[in-house]
Amino acid sequence: MNVWLRYVPWLLTGILFVYTELDHPEDIGYFTLFYSKLFFILFCIGWYDLLQQQHAINRNYPLIGHLRYLLEAIRPEIRQYFVESDEDEVPFSRAQRSLVYQRAKGESSNRPFGTLSQIEKKGYQTLLYSLRPAPILTPQQLRVSVGNHQCRLPYSISLFNISAMSFGALSANAIMALNRGAQLGQFIQDTGEGSVSQYHLKHQGDLIWQIASGYFGCRDHNGHFSLEKFKEVSQLPSIKMIEVKLSQGAKPGHGGVLPGAKVTREIAQTRSIPEGETCVSPATHSAFSTPIELLHFINVLREHSGGKPLGIKLCIGQPKEWFALVKAMLATGFHPDFIVVDGAEGGTGSAPIEFVDHVGLPLKEGLHLVHQSLIASGLREKINIGASGKIISGFDLLKVIALGADWGNSARGFMFALGCIQSLACHLDTCPTGIATQNKQRQKALNPEDKAVRVAHFHHATLIAFAELTASIGVQEPSLINPKFIMERQSDGQLAPMSKRLYTLPQGSFTNLSQPLDYISDVPKEIIDAWNESKMTQF
16 A cells, blocks of 8 residues: 555645536636646646656656755755754854854854853864963054065065955856955955956956966967966056966866856956857966976066066975975075965865865865975075965964964855855856856846945954954964964863974975985974975976
């Protein structure tokens, strides 16, 4: 008997159709007619389900099998609003999102009744405060100058900025809101690899122009780098810094593909690509292939941009390849003005699940390696470091600065400030908030002027929180923050300084290129081996 129960809903629609058709046919009303047609349509759908051979669930459960697809489509929203706890990070917890929403709206983010964190859980972190707090710095004081002696136009960057998100990945309205917010708050927006669009320029907010392997905005007809086009775009007054992307945390070692259907006229013009044709970003650059060639490429860009700060962005992979670049800097005397370290925690860009979950070093390990190796090579004072990877709160910003960064970037944090609800539909062009879509109708839901104010509020409130934390540990200068201020719950249940699990490379220990590096106490053997194996002539 149970075998036939699955057919009952479908058969019931047929019975109800017949009933509505036979019930007083001479004076049938509008409602009866409506239900008659509805039951007939549902009965036909169920009949089709029985005959089709593509979907086994629908064939075994005619009509009601479609509920599975409906529930699956709204699963992220159901989980967010009804299932997950405040601390479940998937990938951002409800508590993290609520924090951004409150600060973006200018509301109080204070919490009553104690912490929601499990303070006995492994990985829990807390700050060692001082009985003599320092004066609280203002957001205007939380800036750092970017640009070494090779740079003629240094830039004063905020300690908290908008990470790389391209026009194409985000809608025009979202780009305009972010740029207007950056202009209001006096911080900077990274264009992402999709180049500089008219929407980045409308409100004249400061920009980092990112140049990736596709050379969008500065490419010839064959997809190779074009110096003439670069010179034209780089002179735009809104562009304050230029960044060569070697890899990104969402999919390090993997190129990107923008389907031809998404290459609209505006995107084609922005990226200097043919309209309607699939756009491929190679996994590697064609303008250089060795560390030394990369440094010469950076010098060319710096010179032809008028002397603006030039940097690189990468997610750290094999340490010996990073060390090869450090050796090339020491050998040639050339180096970037800044390096942005991206964490393998992923970002706004969609990517194969294997790359999201299992490729690249997380931000903590990658940032620490870059910071320590620049100290060991004597280059740290000449090169600024930015960090990007799940920075949402003032404490998140403090942690990356403690690990060696000069500033932090956030992508998804600013998406939340725009109203993102983490529906996980960024790659489907069906974003319900009009942020990550090129659908014109969906974009209209996002008011750039209103959201720009929220972007500026979030930036300001995050810096205030960071400044208060910095003052609480008795530090007046952010560069003095180090991992010893952060206590972390260990696997044995004890609290220990974060620095306990980090190695320290002695100042200048990497400067002698003529001899292999001897082992240093407390430094992992694989780090020393990677340095000795690296060659400045190849990645």
